[in-house]
Amino acid sequence: MTSSYNYWAQALDNSSPDHIILNGKETLPEDQKSRSQVASQVSNIIKKGTRLFEGSGLRLTVDSHQFVIEIPSIEVDVAGRTAPIICAGDFRDASIDHIASEVSESLLVFASKINRTLSPEYSELTFKAFEVLKKKLRTRRLLLLTFSVVSIALLLQAISYLMRP
Amino acid sequence: MFSIFVAAARMIAKEITLQWDSLVVAFTGKQIAVLGARGAGKTHLIKFLTTGSIPAEYKQTLAPEKTIERRFQLKELDLRIKATLDVSGDKAAYDEWKELHDKADIVIYMFRADLLIKGDPILEARISDDMKHISDWLDARKDQPRFFLIGTHCDLDPEYSKINKDRLGDYVDNFRKLPIVSKIIAWAGGTKDVKLILGSMSTIEETEVLVYQTFAQVQI
Numbered sequence: 001m002t003s004s005y006n007y008w009a010q011a012l013d014n015s016s017p018d019h020i021i022l023n024g025k026e027t028l029p030e031d032q033k034s035r036s037q038v039a040s041q042v043s044n045i046i047k048k049g050t051r052l053f054e055g056s057g058l059r060l061t062v063d064s065h066q067f068v069i070e071i072p073s074i075e076v077d078v079a080g081r082t083a084p085i086i087c088a089g090d091f092r093d094a095s096i097d098h099i100a101s102e103v104s105e106s107l108l109v110f111a112s113k114i115n116r117t118l119s120p121e122y123s124e125l126t127f128k129a130f131e132v133l134k135k136k137l138r139t140r141r142l143l144l145l146t147f148s149v150v151s152i153a154l155l156l157q158a159i160s161y162l163m164r165p
Numbered sequence: 166m167f168s169i170f171v172a173a174a175r176m177i178a179k180e181i182t183l184q185w186d187s188l189v190v191a192f193t194g195k196q197i198a199v200l201g202a203r204g205a206g207k208t209h210l211i212k213f214l215t216t217g218s219i220p221a222e223y224k225q226t227l228a229p230e231k232t233i234e235r236r237f238q239l240k241e242l243d244l245r246i247k248a249t250l251d252v253s254g255d256k257a258a259y260d261e262w263k264e265l266h267d268k269a270d271i272v273i274y275m276f277r278a279d280l281l282i283k284g285d286p287i288l289e290a291r292i293s294d295d296m297k298h299i300s301d302w303l304d305a306r307k308d309q310p311r312f313f314l315i316g317t318h319c320d321l322d323p324e325y326s327k328i329n330k331d332r333l334g335d336y337v338d339n340f341r342k343l344p345i346v347s348k349i350i351a352w353a354g355g356t357k358d359v360k361l362i363l364g365s366m367s368t369i370e371e372t373e374v375l376v377y378q379t380f381a382q383v384q385i
Contacts, residue, residue: 010225014204018255035257043261081223
């Protein structure tokens with residue numbers, strides 16, 4: 001797990017404290033402040049963001065600069081419900097390919113730490129999901145570049161017109 | 166004679182329809198907050214209120230699930246439920262709970278009634294923590310929401326399965342006498358303002374009954 005991301009998984013017995021990791025450190029059940037920080041981060045991304053990818057139970061949601069990825073573990077809880085694991089973080093600080101790789105590996109580490117298992121298919125799905133984010137960011141940059149070029153061209157034309165004798 | 170019977174039946178049906186219509190007016194376009202510990206049934210209830218169906222598969226709720234404003238029909242009832250959020254039942258989500266609570270016209274707190282009846286100490290401690298927080302939030306509000314306590318999973322209590330549904334009132338009264346339940350009701354505002362409903366959501370039919378019992382408790 002890296003200190004860049006936060007992780008969250010609900011206990012399978014539905015009564016023990018959830019497993020929550022903030023900035024690479026496991027939070028204690030009584031550390032309400034740190035645990036709330038992770039829950040609020042996830043909540044804000046979901047509320048303000050867009051679901052970019054969904055498949056086989058994996059979900060990737062992003063807002064302007066943060067992501068939440070949710071992957072189901074093989075284990076189910078005592079009520080027979082699917083038990084997902086979450087990773088949340090910022091995608092501005094590294095390339096998307098690097099983030100996809102880190103997230104995929106660190107989720108396996110986190111799952112193992114809490115005695116849970118992720119199906120091997122999710123590694124590839126994680127990369128697929130972040131590929132969608134990569135395309136979206138590329139399109140956004142292209143649009144921004146196009147807008148900038150057109151704006152400069154118009155500005156130069158306006159200046160040229162004004163400077164006519 | 167037959168025509169008198171038919172006329173009487175029509176009048177009764179009209180009375181029931183009018184009561185439902187009043188309930189529709191009371192609940193139309195209302196913001197609902199559904200709170201409760203993990204596994205209490207929040208997702209199940211929210212899905213039913215917003216779609217009229219129950220989940221085909223169940224998943225623990227970690228990341229909140231957004232719902233959109235939906236209209237659905239329950240027998241003669243025609244409801245409009247505003248967009249809400251299905252949030253985690255862990256204490257880490259208390260900030261999200263408060264945000265939902267503060268905006269809500271109707272607050273529903275759900276819990277496993279079967280486990281309280283058994284005297285589960287972990288659940289009692291958890292509910293106590295939840296209700297102390299909720300009590301503070303209620304005190305801080307100028308406009309008090311309508312507050313419902315819904316005890317679920319009664320089908321797992323052997324006594325519930327045995328009773329004739331006409332005796333459900335006695336079952337609820339006995340439940341109220343549990344010390345923890347008295348505390349919960351007091352934290353939520355007292356017996357005058359808090360409505361307690363017990364039941365099961367193991368099937369869609371039982372979910373409909375529970376939802377109807379909830380709405381029927383509203384003072385019109």
